[in-house]
Amino acid sequence: xxxxxxxxxxxxxxxxxxxxxxxxxxxxxxxxxxxxxxxxxxxxxxxxxxxxxxxxxxxxxxxxxxxxxxxxxxxxxxxxxxxxxxxxxxxxxxxxxxxxxxxxxxxxxxxxxxxxxxxxxxxxxxxxxxxxxxxxxxxxxxxxxxxxxxxxxxxxxxxxxxxxxxxxxxxxxxxxxxxxxxxxxxxxxxxxxxxxxxxxxxxxxxxxxxxxxxxxxxxxxxxxxxxxxxxxxxxxxxxxxxxxxxxxxxxxxxxxxxxxxxxxxxxxxxxxxxxxxxxxxxxxxxxxxxxxxxxxxxxxxxxxxxxxxxxxxxxxxxxxxxxxxxxxxxxxxxxxxxxxxxxxxxxxxxxxxxxxxxxxxxxxxxxxxxxxxxxxxxxxxxxxxxxxxxxxxxxxxxxxxxxxxxxxxxxxxxxxxxxxxxxxxxxxxxxxxxxxxxxxxxxxxxxxxxxxxxxxxxxxxxxxxxxxx
Amino acid sequence: xxxxxxxxxxxxxxxxxxxxxxxxxxxxxxxxxxxxxxxxxxxxxxxxxxxxxxxxxxxxxxxxxxxxxxxxxxxxxxxxxxxxxxxxxxxxxxxxxxxxxxxxxxxxxxxxxxxxxxxxxxxxxxxxxxxxxxxxxxxxxxxxxxxxxxxxxxxxxxxxxxxxxxxxxxxxxxxxxxxxxxxxxxxxxxxxxxxxxxxxxxxxxxxxxxxxxxxxxxxxxxxxxxxxxxxxxxxxxxxxxxxxxxxxxxxxxxxxxxxxxxxxxxxxxxxxxxxxxxxxxxxxxxxxxxxxx
Numbered sequence: 001x002x003x004x005x006x007x008x009x010x011x012x013x014x015x016x017x018x019x020x021x022x023x024x025x026x027x028x029x030x031x032x033x034x035x036x037x038x039x040x041x042x043x044x045x046x047x048x049x050x051x052x053x054x055x056x057x058x059x060x061x062x063x064x065x066x067x068x069x070x071x072x073x074x075x076x077x078x079x080x081x082x083x084x085x086x087x088x089x090x091x092x093x094x095x096x097x098x099x100x101x102x103x104x105x106x107x108x109x110x111x112x113x114x115x116x117x118x119x120x121x122x123x124x125x126x127x128x129x130x131x132x133x134x135x136x137x138x139x140x141x142x143x144x145x146x147x148x149x150x151x152x153x154x155x156x157x158x159x160x161x162x163x164x165x166x167x168x169x170x171x172x173x174x175x176x177x178x179x180x181x182x183x184x185x186x187x188x189x190x191x192x193x194x195x196x197x198x199x200x201x202x203x204x205x206x207x208x209x210x211x212x213x214x215x216x217x218x219x220x221x222x223x224x225x226x227x228x229x230x231x232x233x234x235x236x237x238x239x240x241x242x243x244x245x246x247x248x249x250x251x252x253x254x255x256x257x258x259x260x261x262x263x264x265x266x267x268x269x270x271x272x273x274x275x276x277x278x279x280x281x282x283x284x285x286x287x288x289x290x291x292x293x294x295x296x297x298x299x300x301x302x303x304x305x306x307x308x309x310x311x312x313x314x315x316x317x318x319x320x321x322x323x324x325x326x327x328x329x330x331x332x333x334x335x336x337x338x339x340x341x342x343x344x345x346x347x348x349x350x351x352x353x354x355x356x357x358x359x360x361x362x363x364x365x366x367x368x369x370x371x372x373x374x375x376x377x378x379x380x381x382x383x384x385x386x387x388x389x390x391x392x393x394x395x396x397x398x399x400x401x402x403x404x405x406x407x408x409x410x411x412x413x414x415x416x417x418x419x420x421x422x423x424x425x426x427x428x429x430x431x432x433x434x435x436x437x438x439x440x441x442x443x444x445x446x447x448x449x450x451x452x453x454x455x456x457x458x459x460x461x462x463x464x465x466x467x468x469x
Numbered sequence: 470x471x472x473x474x475x476x477x478x479x480x481x482x483x484x485x486x487x488x489x490x491x492x493x494x495x496x497x498x499x500x501x502x503x504x505x506x507x508x509x510x511x512x513x514x515x516x517x518x519x520x521x522x523x524x525x526x527x528x529x530x531x532x533x534x535x536x537x538x539x540x541x542x543x544x545x546x547x548x549x550x551x552x553x554x555x556x557x558x559x560x561x562x563x564x565x566x567x568x569x570x571x572x573x574x575x576x577x578x579x580x581x582x583x584x585x586x587x588x589x590x591x592x593x594x595x596x597x598x599x600x601x602x603x604x605x606x607x608x609x610x611x612x613x614x615x616x617x618x619x620x621x622x623x624x625x626x627x628x629x630x631x632x633x634x635x636x637x638x639x640x641x642x643x644x645x646x647x648x649x650x651x652x653x654x655x656x657x658x659x660x661x662x663x664x665x666x667x668x669x670x671x672x673x674x675x676x677x678x679x680x681x682x683x684x685x686x687x688x689x690x691x692x693x694x695x696x697x698x699x700x701x702x703x704x705x706x707x708x709x710x711x712x713x714x715x716x717x718x719x720x721x722x723x724x725x726x727x728x729x730x731x732x733x734x735x736x737x738x739x740x741x742x743x744x745x746x747x748x749x750x751x752x753x754x755x756x757x758x759x760x761x762x
Binding site: 003 | 514520541544546550551555557565574
C-alpha cells in the first residue's frame with residue numbers, strides 16, 4: 001500500500017497539470033498574500049494595521065452600530081442612485097456575482113415611483129427630471145475644469161479621521177470624464193422616512209429588480225457599512241483578538257487560506273482527471289484491471305496520493321511568511337502560534353481539496369472522459385460563496401470554500417464556529433461518499449459489469465470485420 | 470491446471486459474439502485461431518475476468534470464474550493493444566504493476582530482475598517505455614504478465630506488428646514459459662499457432678468450429694486438397710467452381726491448390742496431403758456452405 005502510494009505520488013508529479021496547479025498557487029500567494037504580509041509589516045505604525053500598538057492604549061471605537069451620519073449619508077446616496085436608475089429604467093443586479101442590467105415593466109416602474117415619492121416627498125415631475133423650476137446648485141468652474149483628489153492623497157489621524165490638505169487637490173482643465181450636473185444632487189431633497197422604513201423599502205425594491213440588486217442589504221452593507229475589510233483603524237477588540245487569540249499567525253493563516261481558496265476549488269480536479277485518464281490514454285486499464293489488488297485499495301491510494309500532492313505545496317508556501325512573522329514577533333516579544341497555518345490549512349483547505357478531488361474522481365471513473373473538467377468549471381463558477389461571505393464569519397452549511405478576506409474578524413469566526421465545523425465535516429463526509437461510489441463503479445468495470453470500452457471495441461471489430469468480408 | 474468452459478455465451482445487446490462455446494484447456498500452449506472478429510479477444514477478455522459472460526460456465530481447477538479474488542492471482546494477461554506509461558522506465562513499470570499485483574517487495578526484488586533478464590530487457594531497465602521498439606514492448610508485456618507467476622498466461626495476438634525474427638523469438642519465449650502452466654495464444658495466422666501449439670480451437674463468427682490437437686486439424690481436409698495446372702485464362706472460371714487455397718503463376722499457366730469435395734474436372738488434378746492451414750480453410754469453407762460442423 002505504502003509503495004503503491006509513493007508510486008502514485010511520483011506519477012502525479014509527472015503531470016504537467018500538477019505543475020500548472022503549483023504555478024497558479026505560487027502566483028496567487030505571492031501576488032496577494034505575501035504582499036499583504038509585507039505591507040502590514042511595513043506600516044506597523046499605521047492605526048489601520050493589525051500590528052498597530054497604541055502607545056496610550058487608546059484604539060478606535062467599536063460601537064457595532066452605524067452612526068446617524070452614516071445612516072443619513074447612505075439613505076441620500078442610495079435614493080439618488082435609485083432616482084437615476086428609475087429615470088433610465090436600467091437597474092444593476094448581480095445574479096451570479098457578475099453585473100447585469102434589468103429593465104422594469106411599467107407596473108414595476110410605477111411601484112418604484114411610489115417608493116421614491118415616499119422616500120423624498122418630491123413630486124413626480126421632479127423625480128422624473130422634467131421639473132423646470134429645479135435649481136441647479138452645481139458649481140461651474142470657469143474653463144470647465146475641476147478640483148480632483150488623486151488616489152493615494154490625503155492621510156489618516158490616529159483617531160481614524162481622514163484629512164485632506166489643500167495641496168492634495170489638483171486642478172484638472174478638462175473634466176469631461178467627471179460626473180456632470182445632470183444627475184440629481186443630494187441637496188435637492190430630504191429623506192422623509194426612518195432608517196428602518198428605508199430598509200423595508202429597499203427590500204421591496206430589491207425584490208422587484210431581482211437577485212442581489214444594488215439595493216439589496218448585502219450590497220448596501222458592502223458599500224456603506226464600515227467593515228474590517230477596509231482600512232479602518234483597528235479597534236481594541238480587534239487588537240486583542242490579533243495578539244491574544246490569533247497569536248498573530250492565526251490571522252495570517254486565515255488570510256492565506258482565503259487567498260488560495262479559489263485555486264483549490266477547481267485546479268485539484270484537473271490533476272486527478274489527468275492521472276486517471278492516463279490509464280485510458282496509455283491503454284493501461286487492461287493491464288491493471290486483472291491485477292490482484294482490490295478496487296478499494298487502488299482508488300483510495302490514488303485519491304490519497306493526489307490529495308497529499310495537492311496539499312504539499314499548500315503547506316510549504318506559507319513557510320516564508322511564517323518565518324518572517326515568527327522573527328518579527330520574537331523581536332517585539334510576542335508569543336506566536338507556529339502551528340496556526342497547519343491547523344487552518346487542514347481545517348479550511350483540506351476538506352475542499354478532498355471534495356473537489358473526490359467529485360472529479362467519481363465522474364472520471366464513471367465516464368472515462370473529460371466531463372469532470374466541465375463539472376469542475378461549473379463548481380468553480382457557481383459554488384463560490386456570495387459576496388456577503390467575503391469578510392468571513394457568515395458560513396453556510398454547503399459552502400465549499402471558507403472566505404475570510406481580512407486579517408481581522410477572529411470574533412466573527414468564533415461566533416459561528418459551530419456552523420463552520422459542521423460545514424467542514426459535511427464537505428469531508430460527502431467527499432468520502434464520492435470515493436465510495438467511485439470504488440463501486442471501478443470494481444464493476446473491472447469485473448466487466450460496465451463495459452463501455454468493450455462495446456466500443458466490439459463495434460470497431462464488427463466494422464473492421466464487415467469491411468474485410 | 471485445467472480450464473473448463475461450458476456453453477459459454479456473450480452478447481452485446483442483441484448480437485451474440487460467442488455462441489455456446491465448450492472447451493477444455495490443459496497445461497501447455499493452446500492456440501485460438503480465427504479471423505478478425507471471430508470472438509478470440511472476447512473469449513480472452515472473459516478468461517481474464519475483464520468481461521462478464523452472458524451465459525455458460527467457466528472454471529479454473531473447479532474455481533468458478535465469478536470468484537475473481539481467487540481467479541486473478543492465477544492469471545497473467547497480455548492484451549493485444551497496450552502501451553504502458555510512456556514516461557515510466559521499464560524497471561519502475563514492473564515495480565508499479567507488481568505492487569498492483571500485491572507481490573511482496575522481497576519477492577519483487579528477486580523476480581523482476583529474473584523476468585527482465587529472461588526477456589533480455591535487464592540492460593535496458595532504466596530506459597523509458599516511450600523509447601522501446603515494438604518487439605521490446607511486447608517482451609516487456611510478457612514480463613509484466615508473468616509477474617505474479619501465473620498458472621494461466623493469456624496472450625492476445627502477440628506477434629501483430631512484429632517482424633519475422635521478433636515473432637520467432639517471441640514464440641520461443643512463450644514456449645519456455647509453457648512447461649508448467651497453460652499458455653493461451655490467439656492469432657489469425659495459422660503458421661504462428663501451428664509452430665508452437667499442440668492444441669487449438671478454431672473460432673469463427675462466435676462459433677467454435679474445431680477444438681483438439683493441431684495435427685488433427687489437417688485431417689479435416691483429407692482427400693479434398695488437389696493441385697492442378699491450368700491455363701491462366703481459365704483461372705476466373707476455376708475460382709467460381711472451386712475454393713482456391715493458393716495460386717502460383719508460371720508463364721502462360723497457373724499452378725493452383727484447391728479444396729473440392731470431388732476430383733476437379735479441369736487440369737490434371739493431383740491429390741495432396743493437407744496441411745493445418747488446409748484443414749482450417751476447409752472448416753471456413755464448410756461454414757460458408759452452411760454445413761453443420
